[in-house]
Amino acid sequence: MSTPLDRRNFLRHTARYAGGALIAAPSLAGLAACNDVDPLAPGDRPALARARRGAGGYGPLVPAGNGLPYSIPAGFTLREISRAGDPLRRPGATGRVPNAHDGMAAFPMANGNVRLIRNHEIRDAVSPSLAPIGSRPWDARAYGRCTSLEARVDPGTGEPTVVDEFVSISGTCVNCAGGPTPWGSWLTCEETVEGVAQGRERNHGYVFEIPASATEEVTPVSLNAMGRFVHEATAVDRTYGHVYETEDAGNSSGFYRFIPAVLGDLRQGGTLQMLAVDGRPAFNTTAGGVPPLVPLPASWVTIDNPDPAVISSTTSCVAQGLAKGGTRFARLEGCWWGDDSVYFNATSGGAAGAGQVWQYRPLSANAGQLMLVFESPSREVLDSPDNICVSPRGGLVICEDGGGQQFLRGLTRQGQIFDLLRTESAAAATEFAGACFSPDGRVLFFNQQGSTATNGTVRGATFALWGPWEAGAL
Numbered sequence: 001m002s003t004p005l006d007r008r009n010f011l012r013h014t015a016r017y018a019g020g021a022l023i024a025a026p027s028l029a030g031l032a033a034c035n036d037v038d039p040l041a042p043g044d045r046p047a048l049a050r051a052r053r054g055a056g057g058y059g060p061l062v063p064a065g066n067g068l069p070y071s072i073p074a075g076f077t078l079r080e081i082s083r084a085g086d087p088l089r090r091p092g093a094t095g096r097v098p099n100a101h102d103g104m105a106a107f108p109m110a111n112g113n114v115r116l117i118r119n120h121e122i123r124d125a126v127s128p129s130l131a132p133i134g135s136r137p138w139d140a141r142a143y144g145r146c147t148s149l150e151a152r153v154d155p156g157t158g159e160p161t162v163v164d165e166f167v168s169i170s171g172t173c174v175n176c177a178g179g180p181t182p183w184g185s186w187l188t189c190e191e192t193v194e195g196v197a198q199g200r201e202r203n204h205g206y207v208f209e210i211p212a213s214a215t216e217e218v219t220p221v222s223l224n225a226m227g228r229f230v231h232e233a234t235a236v237d238r239t240y241g242h243v244y245e246t247e248d249a250g251n252s253s254g255f256y257r258f259i260p261a262v263l264g265d266l267r268q269g270g271t272l273q274m275l276a277v278d279g280r281p282a283f284n285t286t287a288g289g290v291p292p293l294v295p296l297p298a299s300w301v302t303i304d305n306p307d308p309a310v311i312s313s314t315t316s317c318v319a320q321g322l323a324k325g326g327t328r329f330a331r332l333e334g335c336w337w338g339d340d341s342v343y344f345n346a347t348s349g350g351a352a353g354a355g356q357v358w359q360y361r362p363l364s365a366n367a368g369q370l371m372l373v374f375e376s377p378s379r380e381v382l383d384s385p386d387n388i389c390v391s392p393r394g395g396l397v398i399c400e401d402g403g404g405q406q407f408l409r410g411l412t413r414q415g416q417i418f419d420l421l422r423t424e425s426a427a428a429a430t431e432f433a434g435a436c437f438s439p440d441g442r443v444l445f446f447n448q449q450g451s452t453a454t455n456g457t458v459r460g461a462t463f464a465l466w467g468p469w470e471a472g473a474l
Contacts, residue, residue, distance in 0.1 A: 030396065031343075031357050031374045033415025034382070035292045045380045048417040056395070056473040057410065057418035069425035076467030078421070081162050082149060084450055084459040089149075089165040095133055097165070098122065098145055101447035101460035103177035103233065103387065104434030105186050107212035109150065114160065114438050115212045116149040116445060117168060117186040118462065119175040123452040126199035130454055137171025138220035139202045143454055144175040146188050146210055149462070151438075151445075158442050158466040167217050173204040176248070177387065177433075179234035179335065183264045186210045189231030191248055193311050203309065205229055207245070209266060224307040225269040226258045229317045233335035233387075235342050240365055244342045246332035247318060251286045253329045254318040255344060255360070257300060273300035274321030275360065277370060281325035285358075288351030288375060295369040298360065301326050327370070330356075334388045334399075343373070345388065350375040355382055382409075382417075387433050392441035395473030399432040399446070408432055408446065412473040420474070421465065430458060442466055444474075 034048055053059030058073035065078075072078050082089075084099040102121040109115050122143045124130055133145055150164035169188065176191035188208050195203030206222040232248040241263045247253040255275040262268040277283040278297040301324035308315040314323075322328060330349035335342065341361040349356035354376035362368040376382040387399040396411040397420065406429050408421040423429045434447040443466045450460025 030411050030413045030415040032293055034374045034411075034417075036415070046377045048381050049415065051410070051412050051414075051416035051418040051473065053472070056412035056414065056416055058420070058468075058472045058474075061419055061422055063424070069423060069428040071422045071424055072465065073420070073467070075471075076465055077159070079159065079464050080461050081151065081160060081445075081464050082165060082462040084461065088147075088167075089162050093166060095167060098133055098147065099450050099454060099456050099458075099460050100452040101449055101462055102175065102433045103179075103188070104436055104445065104447055104462070105178075105180040106436045106438050106445055107180065107184060107186075108439040109212075112152075113163070114151045114153060114443075116151060116436075116462070117188075117210055117212065118147050118149065118434065118447065119178060119188055120145050120147065121174055121176050121191065121449070121452050122454055123174055123192075124454050132170040134167040134170025134217050136217050136219050138169075138208075138222065139171040139173065139200055139204070141200045142171050142173040142202075142204065144172040144190065145170040146172075146175060146186070148210070148214065151464075153438065153440075153443060160438075160443055160445075160464045160466075166215075168210050168214055169208055169218055169220050171220060172208060173200065176231070177233040177333065177335075178207070178231075179236070180212075181209075181236050181243075181264075182238065184212045186212065187234045187243070187266075189234065189245075191230055191232060193228060193230060203228065205231065205311075207231060207234065207266075221267060223266050225272065226266065227256060227272045227303065227306045227317050228308060228311070229254075229256075232333050233344070235335045235337045235344075237342065237362065238337055239340065240362065242362075244335055244337075244344070244360075246335045246344050247329075248331050248333055248347075249318060251328070251330045251348075252318055252322075253332045253346075254321050254326055255329060255332060255358075256303075256317070256321075272303040272306040272317070274303060274317070274324075274326040275370065276301050276321070276324065276326045280327075282322050283327045285346070285356070285372075286328060286330035286349055288349070290372045290375075292372045292375060295361075295371050297367070298327070298370040299367045329358075336388060336390065338390055343388075350377075352376060352378050354379045387435055389435045389437065391437055391444075391469070391474040393469065393474060397435045397444065397446075397474065399435055405429055406432055406448075408435065410472070410474050418472075427458065430460070434462075441469065 051057035061071035193205035205228040
């Protein structure tokens with residue numbers, strides 16, 4: 001359960017749970033440096049400068065070993081710590097780890113262990129042969145869920161071991177991403193607005209909250225005031241307590257903020273608003289043409305009905321926002337807070353359709369500036385940025401959601417890119433997601449999604465990577 005906070009306690013909680021995000025702001029300058037991309041030679045496609053070992057990178061990738069179909073930098077260790085289809089690691093539990101691993105966050109536990117809360121983006125249609133995995137489903141005809149893991153990290157070797165694993169919410173639908181809060185909870189987001197019309201017991205498209213302190217499945221409460229739309233990710237403004245939300249609804253996606261009525265207690269309702277560039281009503285950013293690093297004055301328009309029972313071309317949240325002059329984006333995904341700003345990805349935005357990274361900096365409680373930080377000129381430079389996390393040392397880990405071979409990439413503060421992990425088999429080439437560092441920065445946890453069907457044959461998994469991070473940018 002969320003605990004109401006005054007602003008002084010809110011900032012205290014921020015310092016506790018923000019991990020490296022607050023001190024990592026200089027890395028974001030590296031994204032701006034990526035705009036200076038030149039062809040390597042006549043006829044070549046543009047490419048980012050590569051960070052070599054000793055200059056931010058960690059050197060060539062080598063086989064990970066242990067039968068894992070991945071390559072990693074020499075000196076690092078990769079372990080699979082949880083796999084779809086395996087029994088849940090809770091004594092006496094009868095369930096199995098679900099498929100479709102997606103968004104995730106890491107939290108410190110009072111006993112020194114690490115709490116991971118993990119989304120499962122199950123996309124099954126209603127079927128009499130399927131049932132929610134948990135005991136307190138919000139909707140018995142919806143099969144999305146979250147699981148919580150407790151990992152003990154060996155103080156000598158750095159190796160994490162899962163000592164507990166349980167279903168933490170069930171009966172939700174298409175749990176894609178979300179975000180951690182400064183008061184110690186995970187916001188899990190439904191990336192669908194399916195509902196009764198599709199055979200579900202309830203309408204979907206909401207945000208739900210899971211306390212990191214929960215030790216058993218929580219009773220789901222939909223946060224309807226935060227909007228009913230195709231949710232992707234969230235990030236909390238560490239100054240004002242606003243919750244920013246991204247929407248992944250193709251080329252008609254909005255960027256939102258939720259102003260809680262009670263700071264730190266989202267169940268008490270609040271106001272949903274959509275970003276609007278001043279003087280440019282219904283500004284369309286999707287096809288490119290926006291100059292990078294040019295601040296655009298922006299403010300917010302209120303969504304009068306954040307929870308429409310019937311979603312149409314006029315009643316949807318994005319339609320309401322556009323009608324008031326809101327700004328249109330292309331498939332908004334990853335969202336994070338740093339440098340007193342919120343950064344978010346438009347995974348298919350720009351002239352090349354290869355992705356954009358945006359910044360909104362609040363200058364007051366009601367207004368600020370929007371800026372295009374980086375637009376990928378080709379898929380050879382950056383291919384569909386999705387989840388992104390900031391390391392405690394100031395580098396960025398980027399989960400690309402492109403085609404073919406999949407990568408985790410690192411980005412230095414100077415805008416140089418390097419490969420951190422690469423798939424080495426077609427069977428392993430589902431998207432990476434959920435990258436997050438342990439609170440002490442020693443371990444990078446991440447997911448390989450696998451099938452998005454309950455009974456899919458490609459098994460998702462959660463991994464841990466650790467090694468000499470201090471030798472490079474991460």
